[in-house]
Amino acid sequence: MRSQTSKRTGEWKSRIASELIEILGTDAVISSEDELIAYESDGLTGYRVKPVFVVLPSSTEQVSQVVKLCNREEMPFVPRGAGTGLSGGALPSREGIVVSLSRMNRILEVDIPNRVVVVEPGVVNISVTNAVSAEGFYYAPDPSSQIVCTIGGNVAENSGGVHCLKYGVTTNHVLGVEMVLPDGAIVKLGGMTLESFGYDLLSLVVGSEGLLGIVTKVFLRIIKKPQMVKTLFASFERIEDAGASVSAIISSGVIPAGMEIMDNLSINAVESTVGAGYPTDAGAILLVELDGPGAEVNVQTPTVSEILKGNGAIEIKVAVDENERQLFWKGRKSAFAAMGRISPGYYVQDGVIPRSSLARVLGEIGELGKRYGLRVANVFHAGDGNLHPLVLYDPEIKGESEKAEELSGEILRVCVDAGGSITGEHGVGFDKKRFLPLMFSEQEIDTMNLVRCAFDEKGLCNPGKVFPTPRTCVEPGMQNHSSKPPPKEMGEFF
């Protein structure tokens, strides 16, 4: 294999550019330094790498041809949706290509009788619901980024959202995918039906963070809109009481569609940005959404109100109409962006804990914030135990961003110690791979790597992500892949 550095000669670059243009056309190949800047990072802007090319294919066949070229040239490639990922999952490889799926954005089929919508990967999440809403259906997984993020990115990250407590995350709504494997082969896993024969490879692909190939078509399950939706809003003096309410509601047997908590810092950030009507002196607010048949929701609403009262709620409101309901949610959905109002920089953490530990873990996060001298705002999918602590810092203050990163890492340790996970929905990507050993032994990580190797022997598809140290597949059958130092080329991809 030639050294990666030698590949970056002008002659090599113009030869590859010509081949890419032949496959895709001139307007679908980006190589100018200025235009490449837009693809240097995803939503986690602290990491930036400029790729050699960005390509914008319009069909599965084009994706396959590009991947075959990458395979022949041993050139890494990184799939990219809308770039809203928060773990550096779509961070380019220095020697590689970014395959942006943004032009593959067609809804291919709406099949109401079978409750399936078939889409290309670049379709924006909310567009799926928009396409079936008039028929009384919707697509349940609703990340807060749903007006921008793509179905391809959702599949790769197994994305969640505010309504995933009751309806499940992306994997519960994907019936099949078509994908281009890292050698360029096109395969279909699953399809229009709920059951299919064979190893459940589809489940491997959903949540694989773009390491097993490029998804080019997705079969999505849609569900009927509930007959009734009621959203309750409760304010508390102490965030611990909001956390205890969440456990109490679930223990009572009521499963709300979603339960979201925001603390005082987040409330104030949101109020100064969108004015959702949250009380700025509250220690925390809890949003509870109940949905289902009218008779059920009408019984659950007073039950939940009583639980909230019993756990110290100061004020409880039930949205009187759809406008008020949307306003309650508007605040929650703009929470991340609103942080810019109260801090010049912030780091979004994503960890999971058992619901019953909410009150204790929130207390520990507060203590950590004090110890590091940094403010931590909390906004989270409380029903799922999926925390999103936002560590606020000033990038202009020397050493403060490093301190924020360290504090974020400490928060993950607290989550794992509580029996949780280092990520709930934002993925491991580039950012969190160093934390994988907190949860998994070397043997467990190697076992996961064996799966990756079965798909991608050369390690070209989104390399440098998820696995903590470069792991290779160069000697299939090795007992411990990680014990072998990576070939130099792997290390040079970043």
Ligand SMILES: Cc1cc2nc3c(=O)[nH]c(=O)nc-3n(C[C@H](O)[C@H](O)[C@H](O)COP(=O)(O)OP(=O)(O)OC[C@H]3O[C@@H](n4cnc5c(N)ncnc54)[C@H](O)[C@@H]3O)c2cc1C
């Ligand atoms: C304000 C904000 C709020 C957010 N809220 C949520 C939330 O509530 N829940 C949640 O889960 N996430 C949330 N996110 C994170 C992010 O939006 C999701 O991870 C989303 O799924 C990423 O989609 P994307 O199209 O932007 O993918 P990208 O960021 O472009 O890529 C994400 C990963 O998917 C891979 N990928 C993309 N397309 C494909 C494909 N076709 N085939 C194979 N791999 C592919 C990439 O290589 C990368 O590893 C939020 C982000 C922001 C900025």
